Amino acid sequence: MSIRNSITAQTKILCIIGHPIEHSMSPIMHNAVLQDLELDYAYMAFDVPPNRLKEAVKGFKALNVKGISVTIPLKEIIIRFLDEIDGIANKIGAINTIKNEDGVLIGKNTDAEGSRKAILDAGCEIKGKNILILGAGGVAKAICYTLAKDANKIVITNRTEVRAKKLAMELKKMIKVNAEGTNNSEITLRREIKTTDILINATPVGMYPLINKSPIEKEILHNQLFVFDLIYNPLETQLIKDAKVIGCRTLGGLDMLVNQGALAFEWWTNKKPNINLMKNKIIEFLGKK
Numbered sequence: 001m002s003i004r005n006s007i008t009a010q011t012k013i014l015c016i017i018g019h020p021i022e023h024s025m026s027p028i029m030h031n032a033v034l035q036d037l038e039l040d041y042a043y044m045a046f047d048v049p050p051n052r053l054k055e056a057v058k059g060f061k062a063l064n065v066k067g068i069s070v071t072i073p074l075k076e077i078i079i080r081f082l083d084e085i086d087g088i089a090n091k092i093g094a095i096n097t098i099k100n101e102d103g104v105l106i107g108k109n110t111d112a113e114g115s116r117k118a119i120l121d122a123g124c125e126i127k128g129k130n131i132l133i134l135g136a137g138g139v140a141k142a143i144c145y146t147l148a149k150d151a152n153k154i155v156i157t158n159r160t161e162v163r164a165k166k167l168a169m170e171l172k173k174m175i176k177v178n179a180e181g182t183n184n185s186e187i188t189l190r191r192e193i194k195t196t197d198i199l200i201n202a203t204p205v206g207m208y209p210l211i212n213k214s215p216i217e218k219e220i221l222h223n224q225l226f227v228f229d230l231i232y233n234p235l236e237t238q239l240i241k242d243a244k245v246i247g248c249r250t251l252g253g254l255d256m257l258v259n260q261g262a263l264a265f266e267w268w269t270n271k272k273p274n275i276n277l278m279k280n281k282i283i284e285f286l287g288k289k
Helices: 026-036 050-063 077-081 087-092 111-121 138-148 161-175 186-193 238-246 254-269 275-288
Strands: 012-018 041-047 067-070 097-101 104-108 130-134 153-158 179-183 198-201 226-229 249-251
Touching (some): 087 138, 138 161, 161 179, 179 186, 254 275
Parallel strands (some): 012 041, 130 153, 130 198
Antiparallel strands (some): 067 097
């Protein structure tokens, strides 16, 4: 069965929303496994700016969209428009996946588990490590939550310092972790990187159209770092390129994308997708581009 050639009046709709959305690879990987499993679904991408989000959520109910992936910058603000929030997602304060159960929209966060699995699968230990996270948005929250219980210390840097401090305070209250929020100035990064074991980029810097930019100067990096960039398009960001030259162990965002997507897919359809197929389809598509 070919999903692309078999859209019928019975075909169920899944989608991803964000702003912008043109960079998303989610339709590539999800439609591949829908076809592989011969499921009568189609997965679409919709550009939804924050000021149209409330209308979009009403539209999902009206059109009976079965599942929705949520990406930047909507992961936090969409919570107020949903009917139910999964317990862990509620603690994190951000969701990336929604399931429509008979008109009830339920929010969940699969970023947390997806990121943790990606790091461990790459052979990086989390327990007792000092972690520096660049960014304090929805995905940064999810990663902080899932890593905090094992980390020795988490430092969150953000352009808006108050946001980083707020996230650090939330972590202290929820998990009793040693957490600190601060600005992302070069002075701060130079100071913090010296004792960092795991560096995580949770900002859009390095994503199109900033593909030649890195959120941290190359000369600041040291070869004892494990560098994890959540960006997956391009597959190798400027940060990852710089880190490899320095001699750091590195991990791009593709594995996290596939992990969180597989968890969402299974939740929506009750079917386990082929993770290798999802990953290879994205690599193939980006290779063609």
